[in-house]
Amino acid sequence: MNLKALKEQALQNPEVKAEYERLAPEFALASTLISMRQRAGLTQEELAKRLDTQKSNISRLERGSSNPGWKTLQRYAHACGFELTVHVEQQKQPVH
Numbered sequence: 001m002n003l004k005a006l007k008e009q010a011l012q013n014p015e016v017k018a019e020y021e022r023l024a025p026e027f028a029l030a031s032t033l034i035s036m037r038q039r040a041g042l043t044q045e046e047l048a049k050r051l052d053t054q055k056s057n058i059s060r061l062e063r064g065s066s067n068p069g070w071k072t073l074q075r076y077a078h079a080c081g082f083e084l085t086v087h088v089e090q091q092k093q094p095v096h
Helices: 003-010 014-039 044-050 055-063 070-079
Strands: none
Touching: 014 055, 014 070, 044 055, 044 070
């Protein structure tokens, strides 16, 4: 069984699907951070030097295992040559 088939099978479980959907924004942020760094042609080590931090902090951000603040995200984006903006969308299912 490949990863895609395993994911599809797991998402058949309503609890797994709900948790996956809850975490989707965090996955998207991590993916965006990695994409920015790669498009800038930087390694994690090079980016860490630009931000005067440790490679492990960059890794943690890109894994989604930290809760970065606005300033951290802004510094990361600028170090990669990007501007940080906010985009909002109405929820598909309104909160009651």
